[in-house]
Amino acid sequence: AAPAVAATATAASHGGCGGGGVIATVDMSSLATERGAVARQVARACAAHGFFRCVGHGVPPAPAARLDAATAAFFAMAPGDKQRAGPASPLGYGCRSIGFNGDVGELEYLLLHANPAAVAHRARTIDAMDPSRFSAIVNEYIEAMKQLACEILDLLGEGLGLKDPRYFSKLTTNADSDCLLRINHYPSSCNVHKLDHDDQCNFKSLVSTKASNGGNLMAGGRIGFGEHSDPQILSLLRANDVDGLQVFLPDHDGKEMWVQVPSDPSAIFVNVGDLLQALTNGRLISIRHRVIATACRPRLSTIYFASPPMHARISALPETITASNPRRYRSFTWAEYKTTMYSLRLSHSRLELFNID
Ligand code: GA4
Numbered sequence: 320a321a322p323a324v325a326a327t328a329t330a331a332s333h334g335g336c337g338g339g340g341v342i343a344t345v346d347m348s349s350l351a352t353e354r355g356a357v358a359r360q361v362a363r364a365c366a367a368h369g370f371f372r373c374v375g376h377g378v379p380p381a382p383a384a385r386l387d388a389a390t391a392a393f394f395a396m397a398p399g400d401k402q403r404a405g406p407a408s409p410l411g412y413g414c415r416s417i418g419f420n421g422d423v424g425e426l427e428y429l430l431l432h433a434n435p436a437a438v439a440h441r442a443r444t445i446d447a448m449d450p451s452r453f454s455a456i457v458n459e460y461i462e463a464m465k466q467l468a469c470e471i472l473d474l475l476g477e478g479l480g481l482k483d484p485r486y487f488s489k490l491t492t493n494a495d496s497d498c499l500l501r502i503n504h505y506p507s508s509c510n511v512h513k514l515d516h517d518d519q520c521n522f523k524s525l526v527s528t529k530a531s532n533g534g535n536l537m538a539g540g541r542i543g544f545g546e547h548s549d550p551q552i553l554s555l556l557r558a559n560d561v562d563g564l565q566v567f568l569p570d571h572d573g574k575e576m577w578v579q580v581p582s583d584p585s586a587i588f589v590n591v592g593d594l595l596q597a598l599t600n601g602r603l604i605s606i607r608h609r610v611i612a613t614a615c616r617p618r619l620s621t622i623y624f625a626s627p628p629m630h631a632r633i634s635a636l637p638e639t640i641t642a643s644n645p646r647r648y649r650s651f652t653w654a655e656y657k658t659t660m661y662s663l664r665l666s667h668s669r670l671e672l673f674n675i676d
């Protein structure tokens with residue numbers, strides 16, 4: 320019998336991008352009764368594109384709402400107070416500058432350790448606020464994301480038929496896993512001229528979130544966060560109702576193009592990172608994505624990056640190596656990969672440096 324799981328696809332066709340791309344949706348609400356079918360869908364979406372919209376995920380809305388309120392309050396603070404939580408090197412408060420090699424975007428952000436053992440690092444980052452309260456809110460959110468990431472990674476392990484289906488999730492729940500939380504604030508791009516002369520990231524727009532027309536006016540798109548793939552294992556993104564995220568997907572003719580991902584505050588967008596591509600010998604794809612700011616309202620997004628510990632060795636699982644798909648990447652540690660990625664520009668296809676050829 321056909322599985323009772325909804326396998327839908329959303330055509331995403333506005334924002335000046337092409338209209339042929341299709342974004343997969345996986346509904347996890349039937350997990351208890353249709354686990355095998357959901358696992359196959361998750362694996363199919365990650366193998367085809369490395370990206371899907373996850374609905375029915377069961378993450379309670381309260382921790383997310385509390386985190387959104389706390390971070391909105393943070394970003395609304397005076398620039399000097401926010402700078403006290405920075406600079407992001409790499410963790411802390413950052414404004415426009417991304418990484419260490421000259422990348423810039425039209426955003427400000429907080430980058431936080433998601434490992435409870437690293438709370439001490441986080442305290443300095445957020446001492447501009449009420450640190451214990453903010454940390455409790457962050458921890459509660461991280462706990463919810465960690466559970467979802469584990470569930471999805473277990474489904475992937477099952478969908479791929481791994482000998483140890485929990486292999487991926489165990490890497491990310493290790494006591495010293497290097498998981499991260501990133502909170503991005505992209506200001507409204509209507510006040511473009513004002514922003515050009517505002518070097519202090521005094522993005523006041525967050526506190527007045529309603530544009531007069533209530534919608535997303537298209538103004539000339541500015542790069543919010545440039546094209547890149549995520550280096551980790553899996554990323555879980557949640558954002559408000561403001562568009563901006565674009566993913567690089569093949570269209571109906573197999574030609575790759577940028578596809579606008581329609582905003583959906585109740586969904587969690589899942590993307591495969593470089594390490595998962597390496598662990599699966601390229602069967603799962605680390606998707607390239609970017610944020611183009613076109614809306615007249617600020618976009619707020621929160622991304623949880625599920626990562627292994629620094630010393631973890633990343634090497635393709637034997638089940639993914641076949642005669643027709645021989646080992647593609649040499650083995651490396653996450654620490655080695657991080658050193659490499661921080662020495663490169665954001666858009667670099669860094670996994671290729673580990674190709675065996
Ligand atoms: C992209 C994904 C995450 O946001 C991030 C980013 C990191 C940073 O902002 O410090 C990097 C970028 C990201 C990949 C290449 C390097 C490192 C900026 C950069 C130029 C936190 C991550 O882990 O890698």
